[in-house]
Each structure stands twice: as C-alpha cells, then as structure tokens.
Amino acid sequence: MDGTDAASPCGVGDPYSDPLKPRVVLPGEILEAQELIKAGIVRTPCTPSRLSDRLGYDLYFKKDQMQYTGSFKDRGAMNVLKKLSAAQRKRGVITTSAGNHSQSMAYQGRKLGIEVTVVMPVIAPQVKVQSCKSLKANVILHGDTFDEAKVHAMRIRNEERLLYIDGFDHPDVIAGQGTMGLEIMDDVPDADYIIVQIGGGGLIAGVSIAAKYRNANVTIIGVESERCPGWHTASKNHGPTVCYQTMTGARQSLSDGLNVARVGYNAFATAKVDKLITVPERYLPVAMLHLLEMEKAVVEGAGAMGYAACLSGKLPEITGKKVVCILSGGNIDANVLVEVIKRALVNEGRLSRFTVWLGDRPGEISALLKVLADLQVNVKDIDHERSSVRSHVYMAIVCCTIETRDSCHLSAVRGVLSGVYGEHLNWDLSKGLTQKATSS
Template sequence: MDYTYASSSGSGDVNLNDTEDLVDDPLCNPEKPLRITFEEITSAAYKIRTGIKNTPCEKSHLSDLTGMDLYLKKDFQQHTGSFKERGARYAMLMLNEDERKRGVVAASLGNHAQAVCYHGYLLNIPVTVVMPLIAPIMKIQKCREYKANVIIEGRDMAEAKKVACKLSKERKLTYINGYDHPHIIAGQGTMALEIMEQVSDIDAIVVPTGGGGLLAGISVAVKMLHPNIKIIGVESERCSSYSQAMQNNCPTFTPIEGTLADGLAVPEVGFNAWETSKNLIDKLVVVKEESIALAILRFIENEKCVVEGAGACGLAAILDGQLDELKGKRVVLILSGGNIDTTILGRCLERGLAADGRLVKCKVTVSDRPGGISELCKLFGSIGVSIKDVIHERAWVTSDVFSVEVKVVCETRDYNHSMELRELLCSKYKIVKFENFPPCNRN
C-alpha cells in the first residue's frame, strides 16, 4: 500500500493556541479509517528484520503462582527498551528520499520518541520530537543522546500532538503518529509473528492497550494464522480510552489521570487502530493502579526483570482475578517496555508491597508512661516484624491525657503475617487501627 503525506509550507514559531489552520494527522482520518492487513505486517517483518531484535518469549517462573502455563514476550529488551522500535523503523524505512532529507516529527511521552530518535539516528534521518511537560526526565535525556531536536511543550499528549502537527505543516516534516500511523501498526504486528514461531499451542495473548496500535497489529496477525487464539487487551483504569471506544462504538476522547502505566496514557484510541481491531479482540480488561504496582514487584522478585507500568498490565489483570478463565491454559504476556524512572520504581515497589500486605501502616494508642512505646516495639519484634518508621502524637489524643498515639510503618513476610500482627496488637491494646485491613474482631 502506497501512502502519501499531506503537508504545506509555513514558517514562524509554534503557538499552541493557534489551531485555526492546524494540520490534522493526514493518515489518521476519522472519516476514512484504514484497516491494516496481514500482508502489510509480513512486509514490515521482512523490512525491519536486520534492525530489530527478535526478543525471547520464555516460560515464566510465575506459572505456578498464576495457575497458567505462562510465557513472557520480553520486548523491553529492544535497544531503547520498548516494542515501539518495530513500528518506528518500518515507518522510517518507508519514507521516500525527499521525506528522509526533510526529516520527521513525532509527539510522545517517551517510548515512541526514543524509538524514532534512535532509528532516525541509525538511518541518518533528522528527527524532531515534541514531549509534554509530564514526560519522564530519563526518556527526554535519551532522545537528546540520539541527536534529536527535543521540544518540551504541552501539558499532556493532546497538546504535544498539536505542536507536532503544527511543526509538520510549517517545516514540511513527516508526522509519524505513535499508535495510529498504518506503518506503525503494521510494524507492531511483527511481534505476533515472532510469538507464534516461539510458542506452540497458544490459548491467549494478553496485550497492553493505550492508543490501540499494538493491539491492532497483534490481533490482525494472530487471527489470520490462528483464529482460535484469544486476544485480550488490558488498560489502566486511569486511562481507559479503549473501554470508552467500545461503549460508544467509536474512538472517544477520554480524560487521562496520572498513572503508573504512562506508556498507555493516550486520551483517544487511534481511528485506524480501532477500525482494524474492533472486531478481532475477544476481551478487554481494566486494571487498578495497585494491581499494576504489585505486578511490577512480582516481575522483579520472580523474573529478575524491571518492566514499566504498561508492560506489567497483563500480569496485573491475572493477579486481579479478571482472567481466571485462562487457568490451566497456555498464555503469552507481552512485556512491552522497561523504561521506568528509578524514582517512580521506588514508589511502585512500596505501593506493591502495600498491596501485597507486606508493607503495613497502623496506629496504636498506648500508655504515655515510660516504657509504653518500648513495649509496643518489643511486640513487633517478638513475631519477626521489621519496623521502618515510628511517629507518636500527644496533642491529638483527646480521650486520655495519659495516652499517646503511635503510628508505625513496618514490613511483614506476607498477608498472613500482617494479620498475625493485627491480632496480637488487638489483644494487647484497646485502640488499634490498620490501614487497608478490616478492624479488629472484638468478641
């Protein structure tokens, strides 16, 4: 399929508020959406084969824990840490000579930007990327290392895209949509061809879902070769744009909240991606943030691999109990990316430990006489609980001037160990409050 790009000349600074003559994405027309074919995906696989890693798809140590024959497609092992390289390389290889000389522009929170910058660097194609203010610092720095022109503008992806489209018009750059460009979707679908070569007798493939490009490419390739394999999309409850599209039977703008799965934070599903995938997927699951955090923790502890929130969504759905129909089945999880900020990783691990019942916060009202707090701490140690932090308050304990409220943050072995601690404290003190645990049962 031969695609052409609409562009016109222009000059001057980019003004986010100047949208009267804004150029829409020329290959993402809501009135005439394009449906990606299996032939385009196989063409992409041939063209990118020398520039993209064939990443492993290995049986997971989490199989026993989940009750499934679980396989992990580790596409976070691509050079830039995400699957986005597949589509980015194919889209850039398909540029004509004139388009290569003028260069490309993209809008992205990070993974698509890194992929375009890296392959532009390898192919000697000038790259400009527009990243919103909320883009992770690590991803911004990586783009600069690939010699790209990095513009930080816009409060979110929607505003960053406006800037990128304006630049496309004014500077005659080719705009490459990170999730809805036909070549991007075809490139992402090449992962499915690898998976089906690497794992036999697959029952289901679980796909992280944001703008829908990966879901569309995977579903086309899989359903053409093995229509009985179930395709399951997973998205965060804080960026559930595909769910909204399903409810309204068309892509619908969805307000995005801050999420651990920042790679999925797209406010509207792509029109081409929707047209391609809407009749091919078997199920869509929405997961909670705490489940994503717990999944990130499980991958680190059991697989010794660090994945970002988007890549952990598939496991989060399983841990949530939303895919119990796959128990005993052979299931492939796509680990789409590993680019998580170290500061965010620390927060994820703590949130995951809390969701797992292993990081506990409680408040206990104890006697303010000498040794009162010491006795409380000894109780924690007596059953092997490790105290991380202790804070005590006197002024806000109004019921008893001779008492003090002690807030304790501690680590336990597991949920049962936390419940053992709760029962011990409840047996010794009248006022005990645990966060995220039921109140003491006092008969």
C-alpha cells in the first residue's frame, strides 16, 4: 500500500476504490494475506451439518462467526492494517461500517497500536456499537444509512488527514477475506457449491477467487436479501450503481450487515459469481432458529443469509451435491434474538395464539384446556378477559398462546377447535374478538 491516499485535501473519493480503474485482486495476494494474518485470526472449522438429511444434500458450514470479534471481518482488517507503512500507522485510520468491520478494525488496530475511528449509522445495532467502544475505537454515529455515514467519514478524513479504509472494497481487505476461501477448499476440496452472502461484495470477491484458484469447477452462488439487491443492480447496469431499493427498504431488514446501496468497484471487478439469487426476509428468522437449535450457533441475520437461501427453494440444483454455506457473523442483540426466535417459531407452526369467546361459567376454561390436552398441545400462556365484552355479562374472552410440534400438528389443532367453537374462535388477532364483542 502506497502513501498517496485520501489525505489529499481536495480528495472526495477513495483512491483505493476507483470506479474508473477498478482493481482485480489476484490469488497471489490472497496467499500472501494467508501467511501474513494466520497468527492473528481464528482458523475456523468447516464441518458437516446435521441438517443435511433434512435438506437432501451434504451441507457444510464454514463457521466464521467464531472469530474473536464474531465475524469474518477480522481477516480483512488484520491484513490491511498490517500492510500499512509506519507513517500511516502513526497517523491513524478511519472507516465506515454498520458494525462488524468496525469491531474488527478496532480490535486489530488496538493489537497493532493503530488509532481507529469508525463512523457508524445511527441504526447500527447497539451490541456492535458498544463492542466498538469497548475495543477503544473512536466511535461516531452519523446518518440513517451506511452511505450517509460514509460521506461523513470522508469529510472527517479530509479534515484530519486520516487514511480511509473501505470495509468491503479495499484490495487488501478483499485479499484478507479471501483467506476463508482457501480454508474452505482445504477442508472440503471436492465441494460442488459455495453459497456466499453479499453486502458490499468483499467476501464473495475474495472467496470466489481463492476457491476457484484451488478448484476451477466449484460453483459460487451469491445471495442477497430482496430488500438489499445491490449486486443485482450492479449486474443489470454493468457496474456498481446505487440501488435505491436498498436505500429505502433496507432499514427494516434483519440482515443489517448487508445493507449497502452500492457494491464495491474492486469487488465487482474481482468476483466470479456463477449464480445470483435474492432471498425473501421471511426465511431469515427460520434459518437463524435452525442454526441455533441444530448447530448450536448464534448467527446474525446477515450471517444466516446463505442458509436462508437453502430454505428458500431457489436452489434445486444443489440437491444431492456437496454444499458449503458460510456463517459470516454472530453479532446480534439479545433482545432482537428473542424476537427472531418467536417469529421463527410462529413461521414454523410451533407457536401460535388464538382467542375464543366462552361462557363465563364454571368449567368452560377447564373444557377448553381438556381439548388442548387431548391434542397434546402445550399452553404457554392464557388470559381471561371479561370487561371488554360489554353487552354479554355472562361471556368472557380467553386468549391462549400455545406450542405445537409443527405446522401439521397446528393444522390439526385448528380443525378440532374450529369444530368445537365455530365462529367464537379467532386465530387472526389483528381482528380480535374484543372488537366483535364490543359492537354486539
């Protein structure tokens, strides 16, 4: 890395990410990065999954959420920082990130004695913000999106003459991420497919080059959220272009780590993607729950995107094949994880709620509970409400939260309860029986 960087007073862009001269990262750079960073990162496992039988193919998970900071970003951060000149180390660096890259830069910078400033959007998960602060980074919250935060970071870069390091498009960052591809091919040399999630593109660029260097026949599948299709936008426009859908819709995406409006110029020029798909948001909670239950792996939304693709039904060609799926990060707020688990249980038919209009007489609730017990349903919560039924003194509304085995079991329960309680039963709580009773 040379010294002619963003410290230029009139510099607005990033000289290491030039749209007019994108730089293709070569396999030799990834091999060099592997040697440079091997003592400072975790050599994470790539192991066969118990989910293979359920899915119908040999599934392996590359568990890079096991890195010290909880994501694959440790690789690129260490590589780019170790390649800085003495003058650059002394001056310090600045970067932009929704969280994982910031944490890795803070951690590796602290180890190497390099001051790191990170600009994060205000919507960044608090668990990531607090982690950066605990790692002694200078944390600045600015803007509602990654791109707004980056503009602010560039302004600070020019004012304070810092070196800006792009978290997904700096060539040395891409080379560092590519070391994961080398490890995957060491562990599963005959892999047929590698499924890689895409945000800014640094991961798929590095992994695809490294993997195909070792095995030219491996197929690389890129996966994006439907709410953040930056790579699709770039492909349609023959180069990185701002994806306005991402700018407006990604704020509500569980895959916050992938919310980048424009993918990297170097990443797009480097990556070798054989197939590209988008995945609906609804598959993410279920994917995260499966990983928690079956792999004992806490994985954030962005980290689970590859496995969500496996559940989406959009990859029929991988049936019977050997497939590697990357778990790229595990930094998720505990409160968000609780809500994710609840929603996933609902999606799988394992948790549901209903209201029923009962007579306010002895034995009515007991009879309901007996029906549920006979159906082998576990009652998680039950609430008895009288005052809302204004015109029926001898009626009450009972709300039950129940646990069932799966969607088939739930369907059977619904059928029996409908037969017993008819129109007095309601599974759609957005149109609660309270409203019906009040208007009676």
